[in-house]
Amino acid sequence: MPQRAVNDFTIRVATVNGSGSQSSNLVLTNAIFRMGVPVAPKNVFPSNIEGLPTWFDVRVTSKGYRCRTRDVDVLVALNGATWNQDVAGVKPGGAVVHEATYPLTNETQRDDLTYYSVPFTSLAKEHFGDKGDLRKYLMNMIYVGALAQLLEIPTETVEEGLRAQFRSKAAAVELNMKAVTVGFDYARENLEKRDKYFLERISGKTDGYMFMEGNRAAALGCVMGGCTVAAWYPITPSSSLCEYFIQYCDKYRVDPETKERNVAIVQAEDELAAAGMVFGAGWAGARAMTSTSGPGISLMAEYAGYGYYAEIPGVIFDVQRAGPSTGLPTRTMQGDVAFAYTLSHGDTKHIVLLPATVREAYELAMEAFDLADRFQTPVFVLSDLDLGMNSWMTKALPYPKKQFDRGKVLAAEDLSSMKSWGRYRDVDKDGIPYRTLPGTQHANAGFFTRGTGHDEEARYSEQPDVWQRGLDRLLRKLETARTSVPSPAVDDKGHPVAILAYGTTHHAVVEARDKLEDAGLEVDYMRVRALPLSPEVAAFVKRHERVYVVEQNRDGQLYAILRTELPPHLIGKLQSICHYNGVPIDAHVIVDPVLEAERAPAVVAE
Amino acid sequence: MTANVNIIGLTREVYKGLPTTLCAGCGHNSITNHLIKALYDYGVEPHKLAKMSGIGCSSKTPAYFVEQAHGFNSLHGRMPSAATGAKLANRDLLVLGISGDGDTASIGIGQYCHLIRRNLDCTYIIENNGCYGLTKGQFSATADVGSKQKGGKVNEYSTIDVCGLAIELGATFVARSFSGDGKQLVPLLQAAFSHRGTAILDIISPCVTFNDHEGSTKSYAHVKDHDVVLHTVDFIAGSKEIQADYEPGTVHDVELEDGSHVILRKLDTDYDPTDAMGALRTIHDSTARGEFVTGLLFVDTHQHDLCEREHLTKKPLATLDESALRISKADWSKLMET
Numbered sequence: 001m002p003q004r005a006v007n008d009f010t011i012r013v014a015t016v017n018g019s020g021s022q023s024s025n026l027v028l029t030n031a032i033f034r035m036g037v038p039v040a041p042k043n044v045f046p047s048n049i050e051g052l053p054t055w056f057d058v059r060v061t062s063k064g065y066r067c068r069t070r071d072v073d074v075l076v077a078l079n080g081a082t083w084n085q086d087v088a089g090v091k092p093g094g095a096v097v098h099e100a101t102y103p104l105t106n107e108t109q110r111d112d113l114t115y116y117s118v119p120f121t122s123l124a125k126e127h128f129g130d131k132g133d134l135r136k137y138l139m140n141m142i143y144v145g146a147l148a149q150l151l152e153i154p155t156e157t158v159e160e161g162l163r164a165q166f167r168s169k170a171a172a173v174e175l176n177m178k179a180v181t182v183g184f185d186y187a188r189e190n191l192e193k194r195d196k197y198f199l200e201r202i203s204g205k206t207d208g209y210m211f212m213e214g215n216r217a218a219a220l221g222c223v224m225g226g227c228t229v230a231a232w233y234p235i236t237p238s239s240s241l242c243e244y245f246i247q248y249c250d251k252y253r254v255d256p257e258t259k260e261r262n263v264a265i266v267q268a269e270d271e272l273a274a275a276g277m278v279f280g281a282g283w284a285g286a287r288a289m290t291s292t293s294g295p296g297i298s299l300m301a302e303y304a305g306y307g308y309y310a311e312i313p314g315v316i317f318d319v320q321r322a323g324p325s326t327g328l329p330t331r332t333m334q335g336d337v338a339f340a341y342t343l344s345h346g347d348t349k350h351i352v353l354l355p356a357t358v359r360e361a362y363e364l365a366m367e368a369f370d371l372a373d374r375f376q377t378p379v380f381v382l383s384d385l386d387l388g389m390n391s392w393m394t395k396a397l398p399y400p401k402k403q404f405d406r407g408k409v410l411a412a413e414d415l416s417s418m419k420s421w422g423r424y425r426d427v428d429k430d431g432i433p434y435r436t437l438p439g440t441q442h443a444n445a446g447f448f449t450r451g452t453g454h455d456e457e458a459r460y461s462e463q464p465d466v467w468q469r470g471l472d473r474l475l476r477k478l479e480t481a482r483t484s485v486p487s488p489a490v491d492d493k494g495h496p497v498a499i500l501a502y503g504t505t506h507h508a509v510v511e512a513r514d515k516l517e518d519a520g521l522e523v524d525y526m527r528v529r530a531l532p533l534s535p536e537v538a539a540f541v542k543r544h545e546r547v548y549v550v551e552q553n554r555d556g557q558l559y560a561i562l563r564t565e566l567p568p569h570l571i572g573k574l575q576s577i578c579h580y581n582g583v584p585i586d587a588h589v590i591v592d593p594v595l596e597a598e599r600a601p602a603v604v605a606e
Numbered sequence: 607m608t609a610n611v612n613i614i615g616l617t618r619e620v621y622k623g624l625p626t627t628l629c630a631g632c633g634h635n636s637i638t639n640h641l642i643k644a645l646y647d648y649g650v651e652p653h654k655l656a657k658m659s660g661i662g663c664s665s666k667t668p669a670y671f672v673e674q675a676h677g678f679n680s681l682h683g684r685m686p687s688a689a690t691g692a693k694l695a696n697r698d699l700l701v702l703g704i705s706g707d708g709d710t711a712s713i714g715i716g717q718y719c720h721l722i723r724r725n726l727d728c729t730y731i732i733e734n735n736g737c738y739g740l741t742k743g744q745f746s747a748t749a750d751v752g753s754k755q756k757g758g759k760v761n762e763y764s765t766i767d768v769c770g771l772a773i774e775l776g777a778t779f780v781a782r783s784f785s786g787d788g789k790q791l792v793p794l795l796q797a798a799f800s801h802r803g804t805a806i807l808d809i810i811s812p813c814v815t816f817n818d819h820e821g822s823t824k825s826y827a828h829v830k831d832h833d834v835v836l837h838t839v840d841f842i843a844g845s846k847e848i849q850a851d852y853e854p855g856t857v858h859d860v861e862l863e864d865g866s867h868v869i870l871r872k873l874d875t876d877y878d879p880t881d882a883m884g885a886l887r888t889i890h891d892s893t894a895r896g897e898f899v900t901g902l903l904f905v906d907t908h909q910h911d912l913c914e915r916e917h918l919t920k921k922p923l924a925t926l927d928e929s930a931l932r933i934s935k936a937d938w939s940k941l942m943e944t
Contacts (some may be wrong), residue, residue: 226931228923260919264694269720273687280691285924396942438676448677
């Protein structure tokens with residue numbers, strides 16, 4: 001037997017969607033996690049309800065990497081339609097657990113793999129033939145048992161994983177455990193372990209961690225951030241954000257006696273209306289949000305421009321998927337950054353937050369409501385499918401320390417003590433005006449909100465100087481925002497070469513930096529967490545000779561923003577690295593071009 | 607000397623706004639004057655009024671009344687969504703939306719339909735002149751078949767009847783009136799303010815500049831000739847007693863949700879404003895005759911509005927603080943254990 005590979009490999013489960021494999025995949029993930037071994041699950045699924053291929057990768061990683069790896073070490077093959085392609089994707093030395101009826105032909109019989117044939121279908125028929133529709137779910141659980149036996153996951157640990165998955169539903173735990181045992185027993189009696197992959201219990205790497213999707217964390221951020229109006233139109237991959245928000249509000253925003261709710265959630269007729277409700281509510285003083293993805297962002301452009309120019313708070317979550325157009329609804333990309341930043345016709349720049357982790361999905365969601373109120377403007381939170389819909393190991397989310405920042409709102413008392421006020425006057429020279437809310441009982445409270453040209457007193461104006469002054473003040477407001485938005489996360493040890501990234505690309509950068517260090521190249525790192533860019537970005541680029549800007553889109557959207565906004569003499573230092581095939585970025589996408597370029601720096605310098 | 611004041615002690619001046627910038631003789635200006643009277647008579651508190659509009663000539667009018675009140679001149683065809691957000695944020699607001707026929711029946715027809723479905727508590731006025739005024743007179747979707755443009759072009763496309771559509775969608779208050787008929791319009795407006803739910807008022811309002819010529823079915827002359835008044839309308843606020851004696855069978859007395867009454871005095875026909883199918887037939891038949899009926903076409907006072915359906919707290923959501931909105935520390939700890 002070759003040298004044991006312990007706690008560092010990737011299991012790929014290839015199934016058909018709609019077959020109930022999600023539960024078994026999560027049970028497997030949970031069981032490994034309960035052995036103390038960090039896991040990073042990634043679901044690569046089709047835009048379909050039933051019958052198309054789907055893959056679930058469980059990356060087992062003693063170092064705790066969170067990104068995808070392109071290597072598949074252990075394949076569980078349960079989809080005949082992709083059998084050939086799935087086998088071809090396994091790394092040499094890998095193991096294949098497959099449905100016994102799949103043919104081993106010239107194409108699928110590889111010399112460098114170990115095969116374990118398991119009659120999943122007939123085992124399921126034999127043991128669960130009377131379970132009707134449940135049979136297909138239980139068949140998936142059989143694979144968990146077989147794999148547990150081969151990888152040495154204790155059955156008790158699988159049972160713990162089952163309990164976590166099915167909560168306290170004893171009957172479900174019992175039935176599923178029976179299926180696990182069928183697989184386990186079959187493997188013990190019939191399969192001889194010949195591959196090198198093993199799991200071993202370790203300690204200290206998963207303590208205090210739990211699993212959570214980014215969309216769930218963002219929903220909690222909305223609850224704790226005081227969102228009271230949510231309007232949404234269902235769209236993958238953002239729907240679960242609002243659905244989690246509904247779920248939490250049903251539990252925590254309802255008066256137990258009167259059943260009255262401290263929240264209004266409306267499923268809108270489209271994203272145009274969802275955005276309108278958000279800015280209508282923001283105008284009237286509520287903290288409001290909508291959640292969508294690229295196609296919805298396209299429709300929201302009109303109200304985003306309105307919110308920007310009329311200066312109304314509102315939070316827009318964009319859980320990005322692969323575009324343009326309908327694109328790949330169930331695949332991930334960071335493709336909306338440039339669009340969201342300038343969303344609307346005319347000169348427009350928005351505050352954009354770029355969470356990378358589940359914790360940031362929660363914290364930046366909360367922060368978004370404060371920033372929207374403080375700057376009286378739309379705030380975009382750009383998550384992506386990878387962060388939003390995958391389960392990530394995360395520590396418990398902290399209870400918020402700050403109270404809400406409701407920004408510059410004048411109450412009736414304030415108005416009484418003022419000689420006059422103007423809705424769009426720049427009193428504090430920070431570009432941020434004062435506002436009043438409808439319902440404020442004072443004769444001077446009212447003003448007319450409009451998307452048409454207006455002066456400092458909110459009066460209609462077509463005067464050239466008034467118009468330009470207004471646009472200039474909005475730019476001043478954006479300058480104020482530069483130092484108020486979340487600052488970049490920086491790891492600068494004075495190396496000449498650096499990586500600059502944002503959002504979920506972060507996780508590939510973490511692994512890439514280790515790999516580069518192993519290859520003798522240490523690189524610094526800046527992770528941008530918001531637009532407009534912090535002044536720290538230019539300083540960071542200035543301190544380095546070459547900065548690789550890594551992102552998950554084709555055109556290098558942040559790279560383009562940097563080229564526009566950084567001083568011209570710094571632009572030559574930037575190199576763009578892009579990944580855009582729809583599956584989450586892995587470390588090699590970064591390591592390979594960086595190593596190649598850095599080994600021949602003369603080429604880079606050109 | 608005591609100035610004339612309304613029931614909440616405000617003068618009529620308070621209900622006025624900036625001078626109109628619309629064309630002299632525009633029907634919309636008459637509507638504004640009737641609105642000022644209705645708001646004054648009703649005793650609307652200016653700070654509780656939210657004036658919402660879309661884009662177009664009609665949508666400029668919120669600037670011309672109750673200057674003290676907050677106004678929201680939104681996007682073309684998107685007033686309903688902004689109104690929905692505003693009302694959900696602060697259910698104490700009296701939401702008054704003003705739209706036009708292009709804003710409602712073309713670009714905004716989706717939001718119009720869904721506003722009605724949700725029965726948002728608001729008054730929704732359509733200042734309907736059958737054409738796009740601000741862009742110089744193109745036909746709108748409410749132009750009648752056969753109606754002639756100023757340049758002679760005849761509309762061949764079927765008309766969207768915003769009242770018929772509203773009733774079909776389950777609207778709970780649908781009225782049609784004419785900008786020149788203040789006697790009918792003022793009480794209808796007040797009834798709309800009292801109604802809890804979406805109150806649709808389609809007001810035919812001739813465009814003097816682009817649609818007031820021979821051959822137009824929305825010219826002053828044509829409208830005056832073809833207006834079939836269903837009933838006279840009186841509004842009696844909930845605080846007042848009904849004093850007049852009506853001969854049995856001559857009136858429909860509709861009690862609104864807040865205890866106010868709309869008294870509809872029958873004219874030639876016996877019209878029942880609570881019969882949706884009857885209303886649809888009446889609209890259909892009058893259109894076929896080249897006429898249009900005005901009055902309270904349909905009313906249903908037994909439906910919940912959006913805030914009620916959503917079981918919203920009585921306090922405006924906009925005023926809730928951390929203690930009402932955040933999960934408690936104890937519950938949070940439990941939540942983070944799982």
